[in-house]
Amino acid sequence: MSLIAQDAPGKTILLMGNEAIARGALEAGVKVCAAYPGNPSSEIIGSLSSAAGIMDLHVEWSVNEKVAMEVVAAASFAGLRGLCSMKQNGLNVAADFLLNLNLTGTQGGLVVVVADDPGGISSTNEEDSRIFAKIGNLPLLEPATFQEAKDMTRWAFGLSEDLRLPVMVRSVTRVSHARGNVRLDALPRPATRARFDTSRPRLAFPPLPSHKALLQKIDRAKAMAETSPYNLYRGPEKPELLLITSGSGWMYSLEAVINLGVQDRVGLLKLGTTWPLPAALVLKHMKQVERIVFVEEVDPFLENNVKELFAQHCMDVGLKRFYGKASGTVPSAGEITPEIVTSALQKMLNVSYKPRPQDYAAKAHEAAAELVPARSLGFCAGCPHRATYWAVKRALALDGREGFVLGDIGCYSLGMGPSGFSQMKTLHAMGSGAGLAAGFGQFERFGLSQPVLAVCGDSTFYHAAMPALVNARYNGSNFVLLLLDNSATAMTGFQPHPGTGRTATGKEAPVLDLKGICESLGAKVKVADPFDVAGTTEAMLELLEDKEGVKVLILKRECALVRSKRQKKLFQVEVNKERCLGETCGCNRLCTRVFKCPGLYWDRATGKAGIDEAICTGCGVCAEICPASAIRKEVA
């Protein structure tokens, strides 16, 4: 039963922000949903896929964000309502299409949900996607609560159809991934028939008339923003300080104002429509105060836009002091917290406030230490990537020419840290390892004598590495691509992809064979099992010595977490304590000091290694690497 597809208007249920967004889309009668997984946005499509059957939707995991947006634009052109979701990096991928789509306009409501990751907790970058709304002249909505996440998403579809423009909804981690009460509304089941109106072609060229039309649309959006129910003011008519906020900043600001007891001194202006700004509303409140502070996550987007507005109207509103990121009142990087807002307000209002003690974090950590086992950021027990990087480290050391691995984003990015033996040396966007390798692999003529490796996951390969491989082949680059095929988009929650034989809604799909694709691109392809450490190392060494063209080593082994959901341990693994050499010369704790699978532990008392039965997934790789054959594996 799908949580978000309950036909129970008036009922209040607990929903994750992303589920609330998905519910809002259902309440708007969405028909087509597409995305590429990326945290913190992944659960939007995840929950919509569970409602696909009952609500008769098309829900898909697309190969990348640009294609996802194109699929959803097709729905819009056909008169259907469509939603595509992505993380901030995803919008960069989709931006090329989006910044043409704004010119051709839309038909059925089209909502683009972008979930930003302030602080880059599960991202390679910290980026504010809101700037794209300004670049593209697109209406931008920022829900601040879980109820708003649902309601504003639903409202966004109508707005899109009124303006014939895509509408952006910007969420952040603490809105998308937290849970709160949401009151449900009716679930419509529109019977729209898809049809493309050929008399209304969608052509971005010539851009000039389209651009002019777009500017007229955004002028209309300004007027709509003025009356939007999602902009609200709370506080005295003439406050000492005006706090302008949006999204996650609203709850933090509310908490800070209540905690400090300054409700009668601070005016809170919460904006839901942050582009275009409701100019009259903002100016009205601005006029009442001298000091204005901004609370928002990532960039000073509101701050700068309000300052722009002020510059235009300063003769009417009088001199102001602005506080925010530019003044250093609020940090310019990382997540905002209630603590940050509280201490900023406390200073500005000169209120005595006992902040959290300096050693609070250390004490909390200490208290939790007994309850939570110490874990470093690393690969799971039995993860094939650990075995892969073990082989990489060996192969590069043996090869001895200072070879290096160019990486990209996925679970295997942890290859940059201790659990991947620090083998991965670059990390940028999806598929960028292969793209960088396509470059490095052509620099022998400039004296580069180091072998070049790139690493990418199976899902990433379809997403963005394929063009890099085509480029490499075409331009005569020479490198080895390690294609880590763990049969899942593991990092974002095991979503299926074109190689898994399943769609987002669980239907059977053709398998797009990685080996066949690479071979058709003219690459020399080998397949190895990373759990066969010796065989994998040998295959790498052989490909490293091959100086001609693009080589692909497919390292095929299912994600340990995916496998463990379906089947038991591959092997029962045990340590023969008598054979274990422990810290002595000949071993010096290779398994627990260097290999460091979390399924292994070091028993200080006996000076021997042991297997943690609760954690071990039975991959058996530690038995392969034990120099004393003290670790034994038996088929479970």
Add this chain to the structure above:
Amino acid sequence: MNRGLKGLESKVLDQGQCAACGACLSLCPYLRSWKGRAVKLHDCDLSEGRCFSFCPRTEVDLDALHRSVFGKGYEDIETGPVRRVVMARALAPEFRDKAQNGGVVSALMALALDEGRIQAAILTERDSELLPHGRIAKIREEVLTCAGSSYVTGYALEALNRGPWQGQERIGVVGLPCQVLALARMKASPLEKRTPVDRVDLVVGLFCTWALDYRAFAAFLKSRFGVKPIRKLDITPPPERLLRVTAGDEFHQIPLDEIRAFIRPSCQVCLDMTSEFSDLSVGTVEGAEGWNTVIVRTEKGDDLLRLAESKSVLETRAYPEDKWTHLKEASVLKKQRGLNALKDMPEKYVTLPQKMIHALMKEVAP
């Protein structure tokens, strides 16, 4: 000072001083040989380890080591201990045809195996790419596959460490000077060994002036002869000093100067031409192709040579006095070159009594 892998890395591997003897390999998962190089795979933080202790290029007190191996100090400074020296050659054509010179080493090892003096021999075999590696030979036919030389050192002692061993075998080892030095250090090491080095019962040393780095030399041969298989390599004795190469069905002679650049740096500080830490040592005889020099150093070595003579495995002749003088001069010259090279090194690996260094340096070079 670290006397484990860290020390080995900083003082030997990183300085290009690895002699490629193999004593540190197959002891632990941290070191491995690959295409003629010893490679560190992971860091090991032990303060003391066998790799450092066994290495012929970490600090060694030669005088003390002599006492431990021969029961007396380092007195015979020219060529090490000598009981007798003869010219010899194998009588069976199977040895002489494949051998570098007189086939004495192969014949002696086959004899020791046949007679049950040893049950296994650690020898050096070359693969089709000329890459040498240690192997365990248990029968005469296996000895024969190892005959000949490629002038490249080949980690032979790794085979001793790796096994597999039943646990009872007495073992014979054929090694270059660096390898017999390492073997002596292995035996003398106070560390817990976990190797069968205490069952090594026979050490046959080879004469050596230098050895080549595999990767560089293999690349050179490939550039000269392409994919043609190298069937035989040998170096003519002075004054010609030519590398003779049989590549496919072609025969080529290359002046030695063309390959000197590939000599391992660790050979330049080596003080031993005649494999002094052995039971007997075997080399060429200047001006007598098809014959070997045999220096007998221990009673065990003497026994084996006598057995070979009595079983008509070897034919021996008295060693001409002038050739012996020449050999000693060559040996001293190598020591002088090594001591001179060591002067320029920030850290020296050998400890020799000062008076011995004086004595060596005073010897008049021919």
